[in-house]
Amino acid sequence: MRLSQWIKKQIFLLCDDLTITPTDTRWVGAWWIGFLVCAGVNILTSIPFFFFPKTLLKEGLQDNGDGTENAKEEKHREKIKEENRGITKDFFLFMKSLSCNPIYMIFILISVIQVNAFINSFTFMPKYLEQQYGKSTAEIVFLMGLYMLPPICLGYLIGGLIMKKFKITVKKAAYIGFWLSLTEYLLSFVSYIMTCDNFPVAGLTTSYEGVQHPLYVENNVLADCNTKCSCLTNTWDPVCGDNGLSYMSxxxxxxxxxxxxxxNMVFQNCSCIQSSGNASAVLGLCDKGPECANKLQYFLIISIIGCFIFSLGAIPGYMVLLRCMKSEEKSLGVGLHTFCMRILGGIPAPIYFGALIDRTCLHWGTLKCGEPGACRMYDINSFRRIYLGLPAALRGASFLPALFILILMRKFQFPGDIDSSDTDPAEMKLTAKESKCTNVHRSPTMQNDGERKTKL
Structure with missing residues (x-):
């Protein structure tokens, strides 16, 4: 009993010292719960894999009890080894062939540009919505998962079903992916309308009289009403006055x-708060009002429609990538495409985008050692121009090479665009009008693969 009483006392003292709420930018919640949930889901999805056999029988290999199966399986393994040696030997030939494939190279360029735009948008979306609409990070992340993940999954499923049901050809898939992506891009400009003003913070965004400031001026942090208080200007413990104006401390x-x-702490007799009340303040920033909350709902609705439209066109677009390569190049081509997206898009984008966003900071936090900490307040107008403007510019630039792909695809003939009786060898017709740099001498392994008449 004594131990339990001591624990309760410590918890009470800890909560007593806590002076920030979950809506505060300094709040750090149970961030580790997400990792536990993901780990649990991964464990559950791994359970069916334990029931797979150690080796899977190949087609045509049946256990007839006379040792024939072992001989066929050994022969099949030798054949796989020879093919692997051929793939390794012809690596540079495959790379040269892919580099001379104009549709494939332009598709990589488009993917890198698009990834730069989307990585930036999703990485900094919680911070943007928190500063724009005045919601806590936990609430914003919850709303993102609730509103955006279902339409993305649904769009992928419906896009795949449409491709399979109507047997969409490669050229039609390219047009579908292009127009759906362009529609979602134009729809995203509606987000510029769903905007809110900066938090009204005295000395940062407004004066102590409630007049908005166009720019941040350091000397405005102090005023006649607080000069005698010897206040620190680099602290961030915001309070909301009963006049609707926030103060840094x-x-x-x-x-x-x-x-x-x-x-639950309430501050009283505040000389800088000019109101008809008792000039008191409570912890935290003042709310932006119900009008701003409604704009957040409109923003999420537009995001739902946009995510669905874009994911609906993702499967046709990916089908263009797969079918613009020959069968022996697919594995290397997909790997090279993913590598370029991660290296040229996934790594540098958050770095330069974060550096640009940091330039819009109005007030930096300070660590106990005196070093600068995280940004506490942004100029939301400059933040919005960077957050919405830069991805829009990147995505707009990606539609120009996309038009080149649509033009180039008219010169190629893909499997499915011709009668089934004339698909003999369909893959070679794909590159019949390519440039001379693709006419390389292939090894016997590549020639045998081309003679299989494999359909893409």
Missing amino acids: ACLAGCEKSVGTGT
């Missing part, structure tokens, strides 16, 4: 005393 609000403890 209770000291800068000119408050003389406080009532209550923890998150």
